Amino acid sequence: QVQLVQSGAEVKKPGASVKVSCKTSGYSFTDYYIHWVRQAPGQGLDWMGIFNPSGGGTTYAHNFKGRITMTWDSSTTTVFMELSSLKFEDTAVYYCARGGTYAPATHWGQGTLVTVSS
């Protein structure tokens, strides 16, 4: 079955970087895009960007450009999302999700809580 398993919770100081992993399994890795979506405490869903495992192409949301990098390791079918220059307001649960450019995200990771605290 399709699974997306994310790395564990992180606590970071302001100005630091965090790298969240999303290990995929149960399907052909290059056949589907991976989206990253975050959710601040008590808030709604915020789309961060999309990664194409077939070639490594990315599109980042305007709000995160310059601070976000999505990469992958095809040997382990894992996608990574790194966010730099962290601010207190980056405290959120970060989700990876399998979907398409227009097709919905049908499978989601369990979420990774990133806490930015001094």
Place this chain on the structure above:
Amino acid sequence: QSVLTQPPSVSGAPGQKVTISCTGGTSNIGAGYEVNWYQQVPGRAPQVLISRDNNRPSGVPDRFSGSKSGSSASLAITGLQAEDEAEYYCQSYDTSLSGWVFGGGTKVTVL
């Protein structure tokens, strides 16, 4: 401020029908891009409820339905059940932003 606008909350008694609106603009829903709906219960990841405007994935009860007209979309829940208490989000593609946009979410309360 979300690109897609949803009411913060709707409520209804068990068995009733509730409708959640999702209003966009000419660069997203109005441009013909499809709308997807997600259900999220506290502490869990969202799950797709309606895809491509009005399609229910396997396993989603038929009391959930989606529609779209112009720059707006709607999610209807008929025969409301206690287990339908959750947050609901609409999502589409925006050509100006070259990516996904979400509504701010609607909390459904079963009275």
